Amino acid sequence: MGVRIYLIGFMGSGKTYRGRQLSEKLGLPFFDLDEQIVNHVGKSVAEIFAEQGEESFRLIEKNTLQLITQSHQSFIMSCGGGTPCYFENMAYMKQQGVVVWINTPTAILFNRLIKEKEKRPLIKDLSNNQLLDFINKKLADRKLFYQQSHRVLQEEDLSLDAIILKIFNPS
DSSP: OOOEEEEEOSTTSSHHHHHHHHHHHHTOOEEEHHHHHHHHHSSOHHHHHHHHOHHHHHHHHHHHHHHHHHHOSSEEEEOOTTGGGSTTHHHHHHHHSEEEEEOOOHHHHHHHHHHHGGGOTTTTTOOHHHHHHHHHHHHHHHHHHHTTSSEEEOOTTOOHHHHHHHHHSOO
16 A cells, blocks of 8 residues: 655645654655646746646646546646645545645745745745745635644654655544
8 A cells, every 4th residue: 555645735835854853764756846837838837837727737736736646556646736725636635545735834935035036936026025925815815725734744854754754644
């Protein structure tokens, strides 16, 4: 029996970073859902949003999520920040594996995202004040979905072994 681990959380929460670490440590394949979409469609997430709109992107995202899930017994997947919020994706992921919310404090998200603005189309044109408002509003909208996860990682400085323990041995 395989294990599928879906990492969810806000942009900048460390899903891809932690996902790669977990993949290496556990010897499981790693998928970054956004990267998979970009490779499949041949366009960046920003281009898909701009040319086809968010709804079209979310449909591609749902289909890619299900395709990877159905074709792999075990993996670690870093999901987009909005993935759990559309098309019953959260319920689907919960049925298929373990959903882990990386619940990073707002101040840490803000500090990380300031440095990454250029790489992130949704926030690249925002002032710092607008960025903080954006994080707070989006987090408030998404928390309802994020809170449905099986596990929550709150501690910012958890070791890899502590994360693995938390995922496989819920307290």
